[in-house]
Amino acid sequence: MIPFFGNLALWLSLFFASLQFILAYNQNPNLLLRFNNIVNKGLLISILISFFSLMYCHIISDFSVLNVFQNSHTTKPLLYKISGVWGNHEGSMLLWILVLIIFNYFIHKLFNKKNLALLSKALEVQALIIIGFLLFSILTSNPFEIIFPVPSNGLGFNPLLQDPALAIHPPLLYIGYVGFSAAFSLGIASMSVSKKERVNWHSYMKPFVVAAWSFLTLGIALGSIWAYYELGWGGWWFWDPVENASLMPWLLGTALIHSLITVEKKKSLQTWVLLLSILTFLLSVTGTFLVRSGILTSVHTFALDPERGIYILAFIALLGGYSLLLYGLKSKNFLNKNYLSFLSREGLILANNIIMMTVCATVFLGTMYPLLIEAFSNNKISVGEPYFNSTVVPIMIPAILIMGIGPILSWGDKSTKKKLKILSPAIFLTFISTIIFIWLYNSFNLFGIIGIVMSFWIISNIILAQIQHFQKKFNINKIKTNIIPKSSLGMTLAHLGIGLLILGITGSSVWQKEKIVKMNINDETFIHDYKIVFKEVKKNIGPNYIALQGNFLIYTKNNQLIAELKPENRFYPVAQNSTTEASIHTNIFRDLYIVLGDGDINNGWIIRIYYNPLVIWIWIGVVTIFAGGLFSLKKNIGIIKKIPA
Amino acid sequence: MKNKTLIIPAILFFFILFILFYLLLIDRKPSELPSVLINKKVPVFKAESLLNDNIFISEKEFKNELTIVNFFATWCKPCLDEHVYLKKLSIGENLKIIGINYKDDPKKAIKWLKELGNPYYDVLVDYDARIGIDWGVYGLPETFIINSKGIIKYRLVGPITEKNYNMFKLKIIEINQ
Numbered sequence: 002m003i004p005f006f007g008n009l010a011l012w013l014s015l016f017f018a019s020l021q022f023i024l025a026y027n028q029n030p031n032l033l034l035r036f037n038n039i040v041n042k043g044l045l046i047s048i049l050i051s052f053f054s055l056m057y058c059h060i061i062s063d064f065s066v067l068n069v070f071q072n073s074h075t076t077k078p079l080l081y082k083i084s085g086v087w088g089n090h091e092g093s094m095l096l097w098i099l100v101l102i103i104f105n106y107f108i109h110k111l112f113n114k115k116n117l118a119l120l121s122k123a124l125e126v127q128a129l130i131i132i133g134f135l136l137f138s139i140l141t142s143n144p145f146e147i148i149f150p151v152p153s154n155g156l157g158f159n160p161l162l163q164d165p166a167l168a169i170h171p172p173l174l175y176i177g178y179v180g181f182s183a184a185f186s187l188g189i190a191s192m193s194v195s196k197k198e199r200v201n202w203h204s205y206m207k208p209f210v211v212a213a214w215s216f217l218t219l220g221i222a223l224g225s226i227w228a229y230y231e232l233g234w235g236g237w238w239f240w241d242p243v244e245n246a247s248l249m250p251w252l253l254g255t256a257l258i259h260s261l262i263t264v265e266k267k268k269s270l271q272t273w274v275l276l277l278s279i280l281t282f283l284l285s286v287t288g289t290f291l292v293r294s295g296i297l298t299s300v301h302t303f304a305l306d307p308e309r310g311i312y313i314l315a316f317i318a319l320l321g322g323y324s325l326l327l328y329g330l331k332s333k334n335f336l337n338k339n340y341l342s343f344l345s346r347e348g349l350i351l352a353n354n355i356i357m358m359t360v361c362a363t364v365f366l367g368t369m370y371p372l373l374i375e376a377f378s379n380n381k382i383s384v385g386e387p388y389f390n391s392t393v394v395p396i397m398i399p400a401i402l403i404m405g406i407g408p409i410l411s412w413g414d415k416s417t418k419k420k421l422k423i424l425s426p427a428i429f430l431t432f433i434s435t436i437i438f439i440w441l442y443n444s445f446n447l448f449g450i451i452g453i454v455m456s457f458w459i460i461s462n463i464i465l466a467q468i469q470h471f472q473k474k475f476n477i478n479k480i481k482t483n484i485i486p487k488s489s490l491g492m493t494l495a496h497l498g499i500g501l502l503i504l505g506i507t508g509s510s511v512w513q514k515e516k517i518v519k520m521n522i523n524d525e526t527f528i529h530d531y532k533i534v535f536k537e538v539k540k541n542i543g544p545n546y547i548a549l550q551g552n553f554l555i556y557t558k559n560n561q562l563i564a565e566l567k568p569e570n571r572f573y574p575v576a577q578n579s580t581t582e583a584s585i586h587t588n589i590f591r592d593l594y595i596v597l598g599d600g601d602i603n604n605g606w607i608i609r610i611y612y613n614p615l616v617i618w619i620w621i622g623v624v625t626i627f628a629g630g631l632f633s634l635k636k637n638i639g640i641i642k643k644i645p646a
Numbered sequence: 647m648k649n650k651t652l653i654i655p656a657i658l659f660f661f662i663l664f665i666l667f668y669l670l671l672i673d674r675k676p677s678e679l680p681s682v683l684i685n686k687k688v689p690v691f692k693a694e695s696l697l698n699d700n701i702f703i704s705e706k707e708f709k710n711e712l713t714i715v716n717f718f719a720t721w722c723k724p725c726l727d728e729h730v731y732l733k734k735l736s737i738g739e740n741l742k743i744i745g746i747n748y749k750d751d752p753k754k755a756i757k758w759l760k761e762l763g764n765p766y767y768d769v770l771v772d773y774d775a776r777i778g779i780d781w782g783v784y785g786l787p788e789t790f791i792i793n794s795k796g797i798i799k800y801r802l803v804g805p806i807t808e809k810n811y812n813m814f815k816l817k818i819i820e821i822n823q
Binding site: 290310321325328329330369376385518519598599607 | 659
């Protein structure tokens with residue numbers, strides 16, 4: 002019964018979405034306001050019913066539903082029964098649509114008589130996107146398909162996905178991807194309506210972009226954390242095509258946020274905003290396409306089904322063709338002849354935009370190149386880590402230098418020479434902290450030094466700016482301290498987060514130490530300054546797995562016990578699959594990371610040990626960025642509320 | 647910005663779209679790589695051995711018995727996972743496995759083999775990837791099965807894992823007959 006209702010609700014959503022699409026052609030404001038309200042809520046309620054019906058089927062293990070049968074099992078813990086809803090292609094598509102409709106609801110909430118033309122156009126585009134994905138779900142990947150006779154138990158779940166970080170990774174990531182749909186719709190809408198009707202379009206767009214970007218940041222990071230401890234390879238980023246697919250919208254989203262700020266303050270870079278709002282969402286959908294069409298092979302690949310691939314690609318063609326042609330024809334109306342001086346905040350933002358675009362294009366090329374080559378020459382090649390590391394890193398360096406200076410300069414600045422003088426304390430602080438750091442770590446690796454300089458450059462600039470604001474606030478320093486412009490808390494936190502992130506990335510990639518050894522019980526080995534003793538291996542029975550658990554004691558140089566690490570090798574009998582669970586000891590300086598490999602009591606086990614400096618700062622950095630995003634979101638919602646209705 | 651440049655994104659977009667459509671419509675299986683080398687003689691090459699001072703000459707080695715060629719490197723994480731199964735093959739099945747150490751630091755490779763054990767009959771140094779290019783190596787690890795007449799019969803892209811180990815063994819038996 003429940004799956005039937007879920008399916009019905011899915012069709013009902015399609016009905017409401019179509020109504021919303023048709024309604025946009027109605028020009029009667031009263032009717033539009035009142036009727037749209039009903040349609041919009043109807044859409045939200047029906048998709049919620051559909052989504053929770055599927056969740057219910059997963060929770061009670063209703064194996065009459067094909068999706069539950071294929072992806073679940075009665076022995077699976079409750080949390081993973083819930084997250085199992087989006088741990089597969091059909092269910093995750095439903096989640097995607099749910100998030101899309103929630104964003105649709107928020108766009109609708111902004112509706113009033115003044116912005117009627119703009120927002121009804123945006124809602125029309127949003128409805129088109131929703132219809133596209135609903136049809137995709139209903140026609141090619143319906144989660145409510147029934148099987149008969151009802152099997153007695155399910156096929157189980159990919160055990161790699163049975164993990165708390167991965168349980169919430171897709172929802173966060175989807176809020177990010179899908180949130181950009183609102184920017185896309187608003188961008189199209191502002192190009193479609195007349196100049197008079199284009200009221201504050203950028204202010205409406207900004208909170209959606211900030212929200213999407215912040216959640217995307219967090220979502221990507223959770224995926225990385227998962228890869229870090231679950232794959233047991235000691236790293237957290239592998240330039241996998243699907244990782245790249247999430248990185249590209251992130252890069253463009255970063256550029257989009259900054260351009261939006263410039264539009265808000267100086268009315269320039271409007272065409273950039275439009276282009277970025279289109280491309281960011283297109284790349285988000287392309288990411289979905291890459292994952293689900295089987296065109297690329299990757300650890301994330303859901304289902305190899307060309308039919309689905311063709312559907313999504315046709316939809317991308319429709320969205321992209323429509324939006325980019327519209328952009329080609331209409332965006333000239335947004336061109337603004339204001340001259341930008343390079344050494345002003347907007348000048349640097351433009352420079353950063355260009356760099357972000359370049360990095361994105363580089364990643365795109367690296368991801369697509371094997372496909373291009375294959376299409377033209379029938380050869381298969383692979384582009385791996387060396388390409389990305391040697392192209393992306395150097396392009397990013399100027400962006401980071403600029404990032405340090407940008408917030409110090411003011412908008413439309415003309416007296417920049419004077420201001421560049423205030424950079425000297427930051428340069429000095431960066432220099433000192435880098436020296437101390439290099440001395441502490443006793444390493445002169447070139448990339449390490451560059452990374453550390455970059456990181457401390459951003460952090461120093463932020464700290465100094467804060468000190469100056471503080472002095473100004475309390476009049477401690479009577480000299481002219483108001484040369485540094487005001488900066489928002491959101492920006493400060495987000496930039497600080499990036500600084501910390503770079504610190505973590507540099508530490509863990511440049512100074513990582515790896516040791517692969519064969520060890521018997523009571524053997525000891527050394528890594529960095531630590532002694533590691535292999536105490537025992539025991540059997541551990543989990544809810545739906547059997548694990549071999551190793552016990553390792555970690556001692557410092559002075560033979561002080563600091564930690565006990567227990568990496569596991571889990572075997573999942575239902576899925577006939579095993580996973581490794583790395584055990585990690587973390588402090589603010591480094592991670593110690595142990596993976597139990599293959600082996601037995603007679604021959605010993607293969608043990609992989611990593612010394613990963615500064616990894617924790619990656620996660621701290623991301624959380625800081627996310628916090629910054631939330632503050633900025635709050636501020637931008639406040640701005641919208643002040644727009645007179 | 648000239649007004650006409652604004653249409654460039656649309657043009658690029660259609661170009662990329664065209665390629666993606668083309669790739670979807672042609673019959674391709676991304677995980678199964680066709681090899682132009684299948685059913686052909688092994689490429690002729692000479693290489694230095696990682697383990698001793700001998701020069702390895704391909705014409706002399708690929709005959710009389712079934713041989714497995716495995717491209718690996720210490721920087722390739724899946725190679726590490728695969729190592730156990732290579733050892734199973736070399737000890738359990740008594741197979742002649744030739745390792746080709748692809749774009750790697752020889753010192754690291756020697757250390758790797760010392761610590762993990764050496765399943766290889768011989769390990770060749772392919773520091774500048776020349777052998778890899780001749781063999782059309784796509785990504786690491788890759789494993790080829792060569793029959794007793796020196797003809798390449800099978801190519802596996804990606805690691806030998808718990809899942810495909812038995813399939814791989816069957817292939818060897820099939821080819822040996």
